Amino acid sequence: MYDNEARGKDLELNLLDFRIKQVAEFYTFKDWPMWPIFPLRRIIVSHNFPVIITGIRRNGNLSFYKEGGKEDVDNNYGWRHAKIGYNFFEDLIVQKRKIHGINRKGEIFRINESKMKAIKLHVPLCGKTPEYWQGDLKYLVECCGKIYVVNRWVDESKEKLEVYKLDEEKRRWVYVDNLGKYSFVLRREFSFCVDEGVKRNCIYFNRVQGLRGIYSIDALFDLKDGRCINLL
Numbered sequence: 001m002y003d004n005e006a007r008g009k010d011l012e013l014n015l016l017d018f019r020i021k022q023v024a025e026f027y028t029f030k031d032w033p034m035w036p037i038f039p040l041r042r043i044i045v046s047h048n049f050p051v052i053i054t055g056i057r058r059n060g061n062l063s064f065y066k067e068g069g070k071e072d073v074d075n076n077y078g079w080r081h082a083k084i085g086y087n088f089f090e091d092l093i094v095q096k097r098k099i100h101g102i103n104r105k106g107e108i109f110r111i112n113e114s115k116m117k118a119i120k121l122h123v124p125l126c127g128k129t130p131e132y133w134q135g136d137l138k139y140l141v142e143c144c145g146k147i148y149v150v151n152r153w154v155d156e157s158k159e160k161l162e163v164y165k166l167d168e169e170k171r172r173w174v175y176v177d178n179l180g181k182y183s184f185v186l187r188r189e190f191s192f193c194v195d196e197g198v199k200r201n202c203i204y205f206n207r208v209q210g211l212r213g214i215y216s217i218d219a220l221f222d223l224k225d226g227r228c229i230n231l232l
Contacts, residue, residue, distance in 0.1 A: 041188060042092050044099055052113045054099055055079075060088030062101060062109075064116035082118045084109075091191075093140035095147050102138050102149060106173075108166065126151060126164040126173035139186045139205075143193040148176065150186060150203060159228050161203050161221045177223060185217065204231075 040055040040063075051067040062082040088104040092111070099111035101118060106125040109118040126149055139150040147166040152159070163184075164173040179201045182193045186205040198204065203221040207230075220229045 044092050044094060046113050052116065054092060054111055054113055056089045056092060060104070062087065062089045062118055064113065066116070080116055084118050090138040091140040093142055093147065095142050096145070100140065100147060102140055104138065106138065121171065123166070123171045123173065139191045141184050141191045141193055143182055149173070150184060152205070163223065179223060
């Protein structure tokens, strides 16, 4: 990666600088004939039997697929949509073996995959003012056993990212202005935290986003000074 605003300083991400602390997994479909009409942009696969897939469709619908299940009467190729009204889901995450999801409005849900249901938690929306509630994108990140959400929005060509931590005991989002030694790397298919080999207290992400999030990380947001830096 290259920072064109830092006096030509090279910001290369060398994977040899990292130690393996945790192995994570994410999934996608390969050579699935139904992809053009049933695209999924986020997938979580259970390790139980029968296998249940939880996914977010391109239109934001939360959907489930049960291995060996019968096709629904509306011919969704075996997928069942969560019956929770209109909700544009942004992201899913597994934390302590439980699946959580968040919609564009900022409402957090706990996913019961065995019953293929989404249960909304009574947690106030994250954000300081109403415009923050409609952030362009929301990413869920697990760090030190806690759930964080990064709310990303663009206003008049100015990009802003804010971080909140879920306090499950008090059922509230806590604004975070310092990640300490950690930084977040945001991807549409999977986001994670790192504490080595990158600038601390920053958020790495890609400004140009494709449907399946295949583009490389090309920007850095520094939480300390609120600057957004192009890396490519």
